[in-house]
Amino acid sequence: MTDTRLLALIPSLPKVVLHEHLDGGLRPASMLELAEAAGHTLPVTDDAAALGDWFFDAANSGSLPTYLETFDHTIACMQTADALARVAKEAVLDNAADGVVYTEQRWAPEQHVTAGLSLEAALEAVQAGLEQGMAEAASNGHTIVAKQIITAMRHADRWQDLANLAVAYRDIIAGFDIAGAEAGFMPDRHPDIWPYLASNDVPVTIHAGEAAGVDSIAQAVHLGQAERIGHGVRIIDDIATSRDVGASVARLGRTAAWVRDHQIALEVAPVSNLQTGASPATTIADHPITRLKELDFAVTLNTDNRLMSRTSMTNEMRLLVDQAGWTIDDLLDVTVTAAWSAFIHHDERLALVENVIYPGFEKAEGAVL
Numbered sequence: 003m004t005d006t007r008l009l010a011l012i013p014s015l016p017k018v019v020l021h022e023h024l025d026g027g028l029r030p031a032s033m034l035e036l037a038e039a040a041g042h043t044l045p046v047t048d049d050a051a052a053l054g055d056w057f058f059d060a061a062n063s064g065s066l067p068t069y070l071e072t073f074d075h076t077i078a079c080m081q082t083a084d085a086l087a088r089v090a091k092e093a094v095l096d097n098a099a100d101g102v103v104y105t106e107q108r109w110a111p112e113q114h115v116t117a118g119l120s121l122e123a124a125l126e127a128v129q130a131g132l133e134q135g136m137a138e139a140a141s142n143g144h145t146i147v148a149k150q151i152i153t154a155m156r157h158a159d160r161w162q163d164l165a166n167l168a169v170a171y172r173d174i175i176a177g178f179d180i181a182g183a184e185a186g187f188m189p190d191r192h193p194d195i196w197p198y199l200a201s202n203d204v205p206v207t208i209h210a211g212e213a214a215g216v217d218s219i220a221q222a223v224h225l226g227q228a229e230r231i232g233h234g235v236r237i238i239d240d241i242a243t244s245r246d247v248g249a250s251v252a253r254l255g256r257t258a259a260w261v262r263d264h265q266i267a268l269e270v271a272p273v274s275n276l277q278t279g280a281s282p283a284t285t286i287a288d289h290p291i292t293r294l295k296e297l298d299f300a301v302t303l304n305t306d307n308r309l310m311s312r313t314s315m316t317n318e319m320r321l322l323v324d325q326a327g328w329t330i331d332d333l334l335d336v337t338v339t340a341a342w343s344a345f346i347h348h349d350e351r352l353a354l355v356e357n358v359i360y361p362g363f364e365k366a367e368g369a370v371l
């Protein structure tokens with residue numbers, strides 16, 4: 003299949019997004035309304051397109067702390083039950099329109115209680131919005147399943163409160179995550195929550211190997227018992243490449259070998275990584291996602307923050323095809339890997355792969371060929 007044909011069919015392919023922040027995917031037009039209702043002043047107050055441009059430009063600064071500042075504005079717009087539900091609903095609808103069939107939306111409830119919501123009420127508002135989005139998408143002919151991941155912010159030291167929340171709502175949430183400033187706020191900052199979450203059967207994914215290196219990934223998988231790693235691209239630092247009779251040979255360090263051998267999913271978001279400088283690469287072609295995939299790591303493809311990165315799953319896939327030589331088999335591979343790594347039961351993963359992803363790829367190919 004030519005690249006042109008493949009690029010054309012990407013929007014219709016079924017997609018799975020495991021790593022996307024609810025507070026990083028707002029519609030600019032909705033933000034204008036939500037900010038006014040919240041009494042919050044945005045950097046642009048009258049033009050949705052210009053507001054979208056502001057977020058993209060601010061996020062292109064090349065540093066993670068500056069990138070994270072953009073979230074002050076989105077979070078300020080998400081402090082009531084109605085606002086949280088609306089943002090969650092629109093995230094589901096926007097993903098469904100992009101061909102996403104399964105998504106886990108993560109967010110940090112502790113950042114959404116400044117107007118008086120309880121952690122529980124905030125979580126329930128997001129759940130209501132996700133369910134509204136799924137129902138509305140279904141009525142538009144798009145079947146999508148959306149679940150939430152509870153994130154604790156590393157620097158805020160409310161890890162135990164959020165772990166308690168995750169355990170209390172174990173039956174409706176997908177899992178638990180920590181995010182925010184990575185360096186200096188490692189999983190051993192609050193070591194007791196990890197066995198607590200594991201003993202209560204809460205799946206864990208941890209942002210690691212984004213702003214810090216291999217040690218952070220090692221802690222996430224060993225102490226945090228993370229089944230998935232948010233980004234994890236710095237695992238490449240634990241892989242030495244040498245030339246042997248003209249061929250390139252990879253030698254994996256212990257952590258890299260552990261992550262690959264256990265098929266711990268890497269939730270990679272190439273556009274975001276280039277923006278934040280998480281990866282030493284400066285182009286999609288050089289991003290380690292392709293190398294990691296070649297080495298049989300369990301690579302999944304994600305958006306991270308659609309607003310700040312002005313991206314979508316379609317955009318991420320198109321860039322990899324256009325600039326890194328990915329084929330339709332590569333796209334199918336990361337999609338199936340994501341489905342098998344989803345925080346749902348085995349039979350649900352199987353149904354997603356066999357009844358949705360494989361038939362969806364076959365149908366899309368058939369329509370174009």
Ligand SMILES: [Zn+2]
Nearest residue numbers: 023209232306
């Ligand atoms: Zn993230």
